[in-house]
Amino acid sequence: MTTLNVNGRSQQVDIDPSTPVLWALRDTLGLTGTKFGCGAALCGACTVHVDGQAIRSCVTPIASVEGRKITTIESVTSDDPVGRAVRDAWIKHDVAQCGYCQSGQIMSATAFLKSLPKGRKPSEADIDAAMAGNVCRCGTYARIRAAVADAAKALA
Numbered sequence: 001m002t003t004l005n006v007n008g009r010s011q012q013v014d015i016d017p018s019t020p021v022l023w024a025l026r027d028t029l030g031l032t033g034t035k036f037g038c039g040a041a042l043c044g045a046c047t048v049h050v051d052g053q054a055i056r057s058c059v060t061p062i063a064s065v066e067g068r069k070i071t072t073i074e075s076v077t078s079d080d081p082v083g084r085a086v087r088d089a090w091i092k093h094d095v096a097q098c099g100y101c102q103s104g105q106i107m108s109a110t111a112f113l114k115s116l117p118k119g120r121k122p123s124e125a126d127i128d129a130a131m132a133g134n135v136c137r138c139g140t141y142a143r144i145r146a147a148v149a150d151a152a153k154a155l156a
Contacts, residue, residue, distance in 0.1 A: 002062050006031070007075035017063035021055075022046045024062045025072060033073035033103045037135070044134030047104035048072050054111035056133075073103035076110050083110045085154045089147040097138035105134050109148045113155060122152050 004011050006029060013028045025031045025048070034057055037045030041056035048057045049071040076083030086109045096102045112130035116122060122130070127148045136144065 002066050004029075004062065004066065004070060005068065006070045007072055007079070008069075013062065015062070017066075018061045021048065021050075021057035021060045021062055021065055021070065025057065025070075031072050031074055035100060035103055037101070037104070042135070043101070044104040044108060045101050047107040047134065049076070049107060049111055052111065052114060054108050073107060076107060080110065082113050082151075082155060085151040086110050086113065086147070089151040089154065092150060093143045093147040095140050095143045095147050097140055101134060101136050105131070105136065105144060108134050109144075109151065112148070113152055116152070119156055121156065122149065124149070 002013050002015070002017055004013055004024065006025070011029060013024050015024060015028055022034060022036060025034050034048055035045040036058060037043035039058050041059045044056065046056055046058040047054050050065050051068050077087040083106070086106050090096065090102065090106060108131055124145060127145050131144060131148065
């Protein structure tokens with residue numbers, strides 16, 4: 001039995017400790033906002049936060065996150081002011097097309113904006129570098145960049 005702290009709640013999961021966090025979230029806990037993309041930590045669709053840092057949940061075993069704080073898209077866009085600002089900017093800029101990668105994109109953008117020193121406005125290059133690990137097959141990169149910049153401005 002492994003105890004996970006997910007979205008502020010302690011939850012027991014009875015699965016193999018080598019199981020990736022992604023499958024513990026989706027299959028065991030029913031939190032399906034985090035998506036499976038490539039299974040090799042290359043596309044970013046599975047991004048969640050562990051202790052505030054963006055990680056790829058498809059390759060991270062649950063044993064490595066026991067006792068640490070896991071935050072998913074379900075919580076970040078409702079309980080987190082930065083996550084809400086990112087979500088609102090995503091809607092304003094009509095970022096999503098198919099939407100499949102969007103939870104991972106939002107999680108990466110939120111972690112990036114939280115990492116910035118207070119009041120620092122990110123450049124386009126900063127945003128591109130921060131979001132480089134997230135793939136969007138629909139190619140909405142310009143809208144993603146605009147939404148991240150807009151969220152940063154709203155949070156300043």
